[in-house]
């Protein structure tokens with residue numbers, strides 16, 4: 001039995017990458033995990049099959065953020081999958097990247113990235129709060145670009161800074177219910193999101209970390225698992241840097 005035995009969790013964007021690793025880890029720790037995806041149902045089902053093959057439990061649910069009724073669809077699927085049980089852990093992970101400086105970002109880019117990365121998790125959290133158990137956990141996946149200026153990721157970085165503000169503000173209000181709210185500022189991690197990065201860029205990023213490498217999804221998932229566990233009951237309103245020591249000096 002893992003330390004999350006009997007708990008339930010929702011991980012957004014769990015069909016691939018970091019979200020999938022988080023879902024696998026929380027399920028391995030004993031939680032029943034809602035594996036959310038946007039459009040790739042087959043990937044989500046594959047992720048769930050992996051969880052079940054390892055002895056875990058979960059269900060899949062789809063909702064594309066940034067489309068009409070996105071959060072309504074997700075919450076309806078969540079309620080159905082939980083069958084009356086409360087939610088214990090919400091991981092706001094799903095997001096899209098965006099490359100473009102202040103000179104090139106368009107209003108359309110801005111609205112799309114904010115709709116997926118900020119508006120959806122904000123209203124999802126709002127809608128999930130009544131389902132969240134006392135002593136529950138909210139973990140947002142943020143980014144090192146809130147600390148390190150990356151001019152071509154300005155719009156993306158702004159969505160993550162706002163997510164951090166959301167976490168700190170909610171943490172203040174939800175402590176009375178024993179609910180913790182934290183952000184994990186992930187560094188560059190080997191997923192589809194960075195797949196277009198050329199080899200020299202990857203080498204430069206690796207060299208900029210104290211650990212000398214790019215992160216793996218499990219590096220982030222293990223940190224989320226800590227924040228989701230009882231061991232992290234006294235940590236709230238915090239942004240935890242999980243970058244392998246990116247740009248320390």
Ligand code: NDP
Pocket residue numbers: 012013014015016017018019036037038039040041043063064065066092093094095096097116141142143144185186187188189190191192193194
């Ligand atoms: P991936 O691109 O590998 O996976 C993205 C996940 O989000 C998929 O499950 C995808 O679903 C889902 N998703 C994409 N668009 C939408 C949408 N419009 N609505 C709902 N869900 C959507 O991303 P990563 O694993 O790399 O990123 C996970 C988190 O980590 C994000 O918050 C990201 O900002 C953050 N992060 C990542 C870093 C990195 O270097 N990889 C660095 C710092 C932070 P589907 O499969 O259906 O498309």
